[in-house]
Amino acid sequence: MASALSAFRICDFTGQLAGAGATKWLASFGAEVIRIEDPVREGRWDILRGTPPFVDDQRGVDFGGGFGNHNTDKLGITLNLRTAKARELLTEIIKLSDVVTENFAKGVLERWGFGYEQLKQIKPDIIYVSNCGFGHVGPYSNFRTWGPIVQAMSGLTFTSTLPDQEPAGWGYSYMDHTGGYYMVMAILMAMIHRQRTGEGQWVDLATTESALSLSGPALLDWTVNGRPTRQARQPSSNRNQWPAMAPHGIYPCQGDDExxxxxxxxxxxxxxxxxxxxxxxxxxxxxxxxxxxxxxxxxxxxxxxxxxxxxxxxxxxxxxxxxxxxxxxVQKPQERVDQDPSTSGFGLWSTVHHTKMGKVRVDGQPVHFSKTDWEISRAAPCLGEHTEQVLTNLLGLSADAVQQLREEGVL
Amino acid sequence: MTALTGIRVLELSNERISLAGKLMADMGADLILIEPPGGDPARQYPPFLDDEPGEDRSLYWWHYHTSKRGIVLNLDDATDRESFRQLIRTADVLIESEPRARLKDLGIDYAQLAVLKPDLIHVSMTPFGRNDPKSDLPVTDLTIMAGGGPPWSCGYDDHTLPPVRGSGNQGYHIGCHFAVMSALTAILHRGISGDGQFVDLSMHAAANVTTEAASYSWLVAEQTVQRQTGRHASVEPSMESQILCADGRHANTGVPPRFPHEFKKLHDWLTELGLLDELPEAIFLEMGANWEGPFDLARIGEDDTLTAIFMAGRQALLLIASRLSAYDFFFGCQSAGLSVGVINSPEEAFEDPHFKARGFQVEVAHEDLGRSFRYPGAPYRFEKTPWRISRRAPKLGEHNDEVLNFLDQ
Incomplete structure (x- = not known):
């Protein structure tokens, strides 16, 4: 089957779920996503590289289960950006890329000499999408976040609760997923605009804002009617629904935690x-x-x-x-994944063959396209797995030159 | 110029798909919302302007249908169906969440529409996908979420309390995000190949892949995460992360202090607040500030000194929080480099200085009422093609004449 996005190349600095989840969508539709990682810190700016779950007893930066899930079909290369030669190589990759993506704290790319102004000098029609909790502009832009902090600041933790209890919150980084979805939309819309006009641009994605936009009717009840969501015995999120319904809730069943x-x-x-x-x-x-x-x-x-x-x-x-x-x-993970014909029948779970982990199952995409469907065929890259491939195929370096760069500590 | 200028999207009005239309309309798409005679039932959903019901007074409706034009077509009627076919000839994208068989029964499913408009992109969002008979069963946001996984991870340490489904139609939202991602991907492909196509989107599948470690802990290691109050559901229990502050609001402390500079800043902050004498464990903060070598969280519980330092960090945060408002606690922690968040209600977040400074509050004119109202603003900031609400939600059939007369010409 043809690929929807095979004409596009992404120079990708993203990590965790909030960023890597976004470029996973692009990669599963055929975009060439090149992950740039730091050899000195073994790619650990993405903490998921080495954190559980693990297959069996294997541990280390090539074995993180979450990393494996979020980075399928991407190429992984290492560049030691402390060296001038690595920065030259990155410059050449950016010249050949359509999009630069990252979800660092504000200012990290600038410090390496690859802020938006520099990116534009390298490639005038580049699309640059930055993703961070508070965005790159505004009073909190230097504050630090991760998924649960984004959810707390934006109201989503507060509106996930039972009455007379402290907030339950989301129990996972809903906004890492959803921030990633807004990042995908931002990348794709900027690409559509460029396809039609030739113009690149920067998108400043603050995932706290994406999150806040998900409570629309409640916010209008506040701005129009002055009614707050913070009230006695409210929110009561298993009951709350527009329009109101009753019964409307989650009830206990036979068995343990059913x-x-x-x-x-x-x-x-x-x-x-x-x-x-x-x-x-x-x-x-x-x-x-x-x-x-x-x-x-x-x-x-x-x-x-x-x-x-x-x-x-x-x-x-x-x-x-x-x-x-x-x-x-209320389905448990095992019930959804292994025993539910509506997920297996949809082809939702993909199996990939990882270079070190072997056979691993990962999340697929919840859609099917009639002409250019997604395909998850390659496991997440081990650290530097595609360095030689990318530098020789894309930049035309010889294998000897790559070896030389390795010895010089550039890769 | 906006990102989606000139791209015409038809939306068959349905509460499940409405956010997808809004997301594209607010980025400039020419969005035509098609309602049945009598209007979409969501026009009658609360909350209402001044709490008075009315088909143009639903704030729910106002939010989900910004920047759209609205027409009424009775798709059960042959004449109106012909108008729909004419409209399809002018459209780039169709988004809908109709019952599986409905469009086929009416003779306007993708196979027939693609004859009229070969490069049409048709995104169909159903509860379980087009080929799953379960898609004909009744669902709501609550049941989609329950079956799809999120509530299993959300709730309290006390498992006699039920799992929690976060409010605000997030199950619909998850589906709509994938609807837009799909439409945009197909538009890019069409820009290169000229091809349209059909997209089959399952809301159940979308929720299933929006559960983070719940799914992949099972996929990778056949482990089951368990819900915990205010923090990630986890295979192994983790430390509490929500703190009650002096004003009765909560904060989320995220990752506890674990670097020397963090212990130092915490120590300095306690001194500044005059609270150092009230913390018996303060000496351990000093030890943390002078710690050399890696601070290995995995050794907490095994190494007594490490454990004492780590617990002192937590005690210091609890003490400070008990004396400060949640906001001051958040601001102080962040100023000290700690990733802490105040647990805002939506309206508290909306009025927060950061979001105000970024321009998140936008005014939308309701010229019919002679008033304007503050709306939630941009979910992302485009440099060249800004997000914008171009008009308030349409009244029932408001744009019938301008849209349908144009077809006659």
């Missing part, structure tokens, strides 16, 4: 729900109308929870679905 989500959207769903449950409380006036159920939601949820807790989560979901009511088991 749960089911149920949403009755309207009276039709409610009628179908109580036909199935068929207990005395279902007929109480306190639960008859939506308004009544919302007013008595604690009591309602108590009844629903007692009913579900005697049952298997998948059976509850299947029976409610058959009756036309939205419901789903």
């Amino acid at each position: 749960w089911v989500a149920i949403a009755c959207r309207d009276q039709t769903d409610w009628q179908a729900f109580i036909n199935l449950v068929n207990e005395v409380w279902c007929k109480q006036a306190a639960f008859e109308s939506l308004d009544a159920r919302i007013g008595n939601q604690d009591a309602l949820d108590q009844h629903v929870g007692v009913w579900t807790s005697a049952r298997n989560k998948f059976e509850v979901a299947n029976e409610l679905n058959a009756a036309g009511v939205p419901a789903s088991a």
Whole structure:
């Protein structure tokens, strides 16, 4: 199958999930993504290079499971940018690239002599996309963040909670994923603009802003009606929904830490729900109308929870679905990955052959294109795995010259 | 000039896909929102302007449909369907989240539309993908999230409390992000090859690959992460990271201090606040400040000195937080180089000086009401092709004449 993005080359300094997750999308659609890494610190500006999960007992910078997941189909080269020769080689790579991507703290690329002004001198139509928590402009631009800090600052931690509890937050770096998605959109839109006009540009992505934009209706309720989300017993995020629904929540099921989500959207769903449950409380006036159920939601949820807790989560979901009511088991990783025909049938999990780890499974992409579908075929690069390949094929160096540069500490 | 100027996108109105249209419309696409007679049910979703319901008063509607023009077409009616076909001839992209069989039943699925417009890009977002019969089952944001994985990782150390689904339609948002990424990828490819294509997007799959280590801990090592209060779900329990501050708000302390310069700054800050005498463990901060060699977090619990230094860092943060507002705690920590965040509510974040200084608050005119309102602004800052809300959300059928009359010419 043809590739959608094979005409494009990305000079990629990204790391972690927030940056590397973005360029993974480009690589899986055929873009040539060249990861630039530091040989002296063994590429550890991406901390995931050497952190768990690991396959078996293997440890080290080539064995990080998260790194392996986020860097499929990329080329990996090492350049010691403390040396003038490495900076010359990087300059040549940038001349041949369409996009430069990074998610360092503000100022890191400038210090190496590759800030946006210098990038433009090297290649006037370059696209430069920087991704950091607070962006490169503004009072907090020198402050440091990672996913949970971005989520805390932007309201997303606060709106993921049960009432009368401290914030639960997201339990993972939702904004590393989502910051990466906004980075992909920024890169692609800048590329579309360049394709049509020949003009490059810089995109300053502050993932706290992307995150804040994900609470739109709540923000308008604040600016238009003056209503804050910080109120007694609020937020209550398993219940909160526009429009309001009841029951609407996550309820305990048979077994250890087993749960089911149920949403009755309207009276039709409610009628179908109580036909199935068929207990005395279902007929109480306190639960008859939506308004009544919302007013008595604690009591309602108590009844629903007692009913579900005697049952298997998948059976509850299947029976409610058959009756036309939205419901789903809260799936555990193993259930989603190994036992769910809706993920395996979609071809969601790819297997790659890593140079050192061997066979490893990774996240695929949740889409299929009819003509230029994604393909995940190459595992994440070991440190410097493609240095010689890139320097000889792309820059035309001889193998001897590459060896010489290695000995000089340039690579 | 904006990035997507001149690119016409048709959107079949549906709460699930609306963010995707907004993302492209705010970057300049000519977005035509197609509603059924009577309007999209989301027009009736709260919250409302002054809490009074009405089809043009939903703030939910206002947010998700900025920069779009709106028309009404009854796709069940042959005449209107012909207008839709005419519109398709002028379009670059179609985005929709209709039931699987609906467009086929109406004779306007991709196979037929591609005859009218061979280079059309059609993005179809369904709950479980086009080939999965489960896509015909009813879903909401809550059920998509529950099945797709995020709530398993979100909640509390106390596992008698249920897993938590973050609010705000994030399950729909995840799908919409992939819808836009797909449309843009296909547009770039079309710019080179001239080819359009069909994109089959599964919301369930999108949530599944938006769970970070929950998925890859299983994929790589068959390990199951467990949810923890306010921090990453993890195979092995980790240290608490949320701190209650003097004003009753919380902060997230992120990665605890572990470098000599961090212990030194913490020590200096305590001195400055006059709190040094109140921290019995202060001596360990000094030891941390003078520590030589690597500070190996893996040895905490094994090496007594390391453990004492590490715990002193945490105690110092707790003491400071108990005396300062969450904001002052955040600002002080960050000024000392510690990656700490205040747990803002959305409105607190919106009013924060950093976002204000970056221009995140934008005014949108509602000329029909003779007023303008502050809206959330750009999710990214383009140097040459800035994000911009070009108009308020459309009223029902507001642009029927200007869009459809043009077709007749």
